[in-house]
Amino acid sequence: MSQIITANDLPTGDVVYWTGAGWTRDAREAALVTDTAAAEALGKAEVKARRVIDPYLIDIELVDGKPWPTRYREIVRASGPSVRTDLGKQAEL
């Protein structure tokens, strides 16, 4: 199962994903993890740099060639509340 790195932006709390060069709000722009240990180390470094909190790896599948979470909890984080489709990333991205 492929994975990507997710976290929350420190000042805003927004859900973010690692692109390989920085953080994006769009899971579809995330970079696939190729080295788990390196990804975890990167997460710790980004926390230390005060950019994000609570980084962790999530399972994804490729949809139209782009990553998308497989677990429902992560789909909600990547999209927004299922009961308010006018809010969150599903409405903004």
Place this chain on the structure above:
Amino acid sequence: MYQYDSFDAAIVQTRVEQFRDQVARRLSGELSEEQFRPLRLMNGFYLQLHAYMLRVAVPYGTLSSTQLRALAHIARKYDKGYGHFTTRQNIQYNWIRLEDGPDILADLAAVEMHAIQTSGNCIRNITTDQFAGAVAGEVVDPRIWSEVLRQWSTFHPEFSFLPRKFKIAVTATEQDRAAVQWHDIGIEILKNAAGEIGFKVLAGGGMGRTPIIAKVVREWLPAEHFLSYIEAIMRVYNRYGRRDNIYKARIKILVHEIGIEKFREEVEAEWQQVLPTHIDVPAAEVARIAAYFTPPAFETIVPPVAAHEAALKADPAFAHWVARNVVAHKVPGYAIATISLKPVGGIPGDASADQMDAIADLADQYSFGDVRVTHEQNLVLPHVRLADLHAVWRKLVEIEVATPNAGLVSDIIACPGLDYCTLANARSIPIAQDIANRFADLERQRDIGELKIKISGCINACGHHHAGHIGILGVDRKGVENYQISLGGSGAEDASLGELIGPGFNDAGVVDAVEKLIEKYRAIRQEGERFLDTYRRVGAQPFKEAVYG
């Protein structure tokens, strides 16, 4: 309504400045997340699925219209235009930015509000009857003693780091609208034959993964010893409550493990140690606090009120709303109106900023500026003249909070669930919406009568599913949402723990199952029986057969 004195104002203002400094130090890197996390939680800032969530305290569920407008302002300026009223009579905002946190707390402080005691292992927001000070049959306004508890518990140094969070509820009527038997400490205010005020004190109740109904620690506690006795309970819990296992840390586990007799012995012994410390509140101080809850200047009205009677006859929709959402006031000519935040298909407990503003205006115009939050996630205008009810209702219709469903099948408690909460295993809100839509026909709802459905998205039971006539618990079954049904719970004066009836269902299946349960009830009920009464009379078997065959 209580108004801050100089101590309250100083405490809250100081807290705002402390938090401003803490956030700045966090963002500059001076504080690590590990260091900062307990500080933000002590100020009500959680990290949830989409962003930071801020939980604002509404002490004993009482709001002034000014405060409600401030909550609307926060929803509009710092969130996405709405808030969510909770089963703790608080309000939560789901899309908060940490960097806005200090300004939000400052805006709250300006209207004598804060987010203290909404997180952490302290004594949480004190809850009580949403009809306090308005309903007939009340021994005394329970907010007086709730306020005593609030002042005593806020930043109490001995009880700021308890083994686990601690919830206290107070009621002063025979009908329990505060679910006191489900609390760490439940307090029933009583009056004895001599006309003296006292308390029945319960302890060890709670929901979560180990649901237990509270037991009576003392049948009668004289009013003058209120705080010393509560302090003795807290001390016993603080000393013996487990800190090695978060799942066994609540007072309910302690009371269960050592037994209520031993627990009572410990409390009574500790009380003798506490008594000489003179912690009890002098009668003059109680009177000072009570003065804040002096009833407003009600008019003398002799019912029937012609305008009200005429409106009832002329407008059937209004009459239905009155029959369901309005209850008698202790003062003739007045009424208590429940504002349903459960429109059919809506999100239980959510209110937009515009709705909050409009309700604040209604409170000013028709209810002495007084608004209440219920633990069932509705709002209340506690003091409305009967002659004004029709005008109030018309405005509520206009802002879409006039569903005449208080206590009916669509008046569902639902936690935020997996749509918002990091702890959730399953969604709660869509299940509530689907059930409400299935029973959208209000005539059918009225025929079913009182039915309390309560839905939690995880075992922590924020949706009170253990106390639901029909309780629904969402779980994660191999990555798929699954919903277990329990029957026979109650959060009222006839408190009981719901019993699981069998294997769970998927999201569509659980709505079908609820409908089958309700149709079985309609088929076998006797005259005047609520769903809960029928269940208690016949037991689970007929209902299991209806659902599982």
